[in-house]
Amino acid sequence: MSAIKRRTNGSGGGQKGCRAMALISVANDCLNPLSKIVDQTLLSYRENQLNLDLECHRWPEMDDQCQQWIIQLTEDNMKTYYDESSNGWSRSNKLKEFRHKTSRHLVLRCADTRRLIAFVHFRFEVGGTDSESAVYCYELQVVASHQRLGIGRYLMSCLYAIGRAFNMHKVMLTVFKHNTIAMDFYAKTLKYRIDRSSPSRCQMNADYEILCLTVDKKGPQIDK
Numbered sequence: 330m331s332a333i334k335r336r337t338n339g340s341g342g343g344q345k346g347c348r349a350m351a352l353i354s355v356a357n358d359c360l361n362p363l364s365k366i367v368d369q370t371l372l373s374y375r376e377n378q379l380n381l382d383l384e385c386h387r388w389p390e391m392d393d394q395c396q397q398w399i400i401q402l403t404e405d406n407m408k409t410y411y412d413e414s415s416n417g418w419s420r421s422n423k424l425k426e427f428r429h430k431t432s433r434h435l436v437l438r439c440a441d442t443r444r445l446i447a448f449v450h451f452r453f454e455v456g457g458t459d460s461e462s463a464v465y466c467y468e469l470q471v472v473a474s475h476q477r478l479g480i481g482r483y484l485m486s487c488l489y490a491i492g493r494a495f496n497m498h499k500v501m502l503t504v505f506k507h508n509t510i511a512m513d514f515y516a517k518t519l520k521y522r523i524d525r526s527s528p529s530r531c532q533m534n535a536d537y538e539i540l541c542l543t544v545d546k547k548g549p550q551i552d553k
């Protein structure tokens with residue numbers, strides 16, 4: 330889900346804050362973040378008899394068909410969760426998020442048929458505090474027919490690799506508490522933890538959590 334309600338707690342600015350802003354600026358200036366990933370095998374997904382290619386685009390670079398598919402898949406997968414939330418669903422608000430000038434979109438499509446299969450909307454942003462830089466995952470959507478085939482896990486490992494390539498501190502995301510499949514996917518399968526900027530860590534009531542995974546700059550590359 331989106332990260333629109335997210336707030337940083339403002340602590341830890343100063344020199345560290347300047348460094349974080351500098352890292353974010355470098356990342357935002359990069360034309361193709363995928364070109365910085367060290368492990369080039371991450372640029373395609375060849376598991377479970379799938380043959381999928383990964384692309385990265387800004388919104389205006391995508392054709393109308395791809396843009397329409399992104400908004401429709403998000404509505405198909407997420408509308409019921411938004412309807413149950415305090416905000417409700419707004420297609421026009423979601424479109425605004427996708428069109429934001431720093432938005433990037435990882436798009437996964439079938440190498441043979443070019444069919445669109447999954448996408449991630451992400452941005453380089455300040456993290457839970459002003460001294461942290463983050464790859465913020467605004468959206469992860471897999472078409473229903475291709476869920477449970479390892480694609481979500483793979484795309485999150487691509488985001489992690491992007492975070493590492495640009496020296497980001499964390500990968501972060503917002504998830505509805507009532508989206509229990511996604512909550513378990515991030516927290517139990519991928520070992521994301523509740524970020525200190527999440528409402529539940531700030532004595533606030535909300536129907537969402539902010540989760541994070543620290544990017545280990547020295548450890549081994551994440552497996553597909």
Ligand SMILES: CC(C)(COP(=O)(O)OP(=O)(O)OC[C@H]1O[C@@H](n2cnc3c(N)ncnc32)[C@H](O)[C@@H]1OP(=O)(O)O)[C@@H](O)C(=O)NCCC(=O)NCCS
Binds near residue numbers: 477
């Ligand atoms: C949540 C979502 C992104 C997961 O992607 P995916 O490609 O289906 O997940 P993966 O195949 O990579 O699953 C990895 C593991 O997560 C867990 N998992 C994923 N989906 C699950 C489900 N529906 N039920 C139970 N466990 C699930 C399992 O442990 C799975 O491993 P396994 O299949 O070997 O048991 C995908 O289901 C989706 O697009 N859902 C709708 C949109 C959504 O909720 N997006 C997240 C918004 S924040």
